[in-house]
Amino acid sequence: MEGLAAKGCRLVQLDVTKPETIKAAVDKIVGENGRIDGVAVRKPALDTPLEEVRAMYDVNYFGVVAVNDEVMPHMVEQRSGKILNLGSGLGYTGLPTMSHYSAVKHAVRSYTDMLRIELAPFGVQVCFVAPGYIRTHIGDGYELPKGSIYHAFPRLANELSKTVFIGTTFEAATPADVFASRLAKAVLAPRIPRHYRDGHLAIVPWLASMFVPLWIYEWGFALRYGITPNSMVGRPFSKDNKGK
Secondary structure, three states, X not given: OOHHHHOOOOOOOOOOOOHHHHHHHHHHXXXXXXXOOOOOOOOOHHHOOHXXXXXXXXXXXXXXXXXXXXXXXXXXXXXXEEEEEEOOHHHOOOOOOOHHHHHHHHHHHHHHHHHHHHHHHHOEEEEEEEEOEEEOOOOOOOOXXXXXXXXXXXXXXXXXXXXXXXXXXXXXXXXHHHHHHHHHHHHOOOOOOOEEXXXXXXXXXXXXXXXXXXXXXXXXXXXXXXXXXXXXXXXOOOOOOOOO
């Protein structure tokens, strides 16, 4: 695993059969980073600096690839193994104000689906894990940046600060331990699913990607957020008056 360090990963040693080492590893990560649940960016693309986008890809995509690059040769050699790549329901359909996050989860899904085909001859199974709304604090503190032109759309700004998925609340989310226990059960089965969808509203993005025409999807969000096409065309714009 030493090769991971050269790829920008910091290694934390633990033994999954020893709870005390798991707790120590988690405490170390939280102590150094303040959180353990990855990186998400929820703001319009227009308001997102490139360095934030790169940081999110480093964790959510390149981190996945780097770990897989280390373990795949061993699994291929032993002709068995299971790889689970953590994605999101947003890997099926995107969400306005999460354009970059949606993009990186689409990337993980495509990578996972092709990796499954490439590793199948060697007995290695690969699964795309697509959680719904899970009760974590990864979404805490979302709000439009000061000066964002999107302050002109109060419904968008209000929902951004209160929910992660459309119309949901933190209390409605699936508890993380419940999700984890069900995922563990699925993983321990002889055959793992190609895609694992679980958690509050997990099925909705997949259904939308399969059965909802893109124009309906676009108009649904446009009407909900008040960001209808051309609604700002012809209206004056001042960099000094882009919101509070």
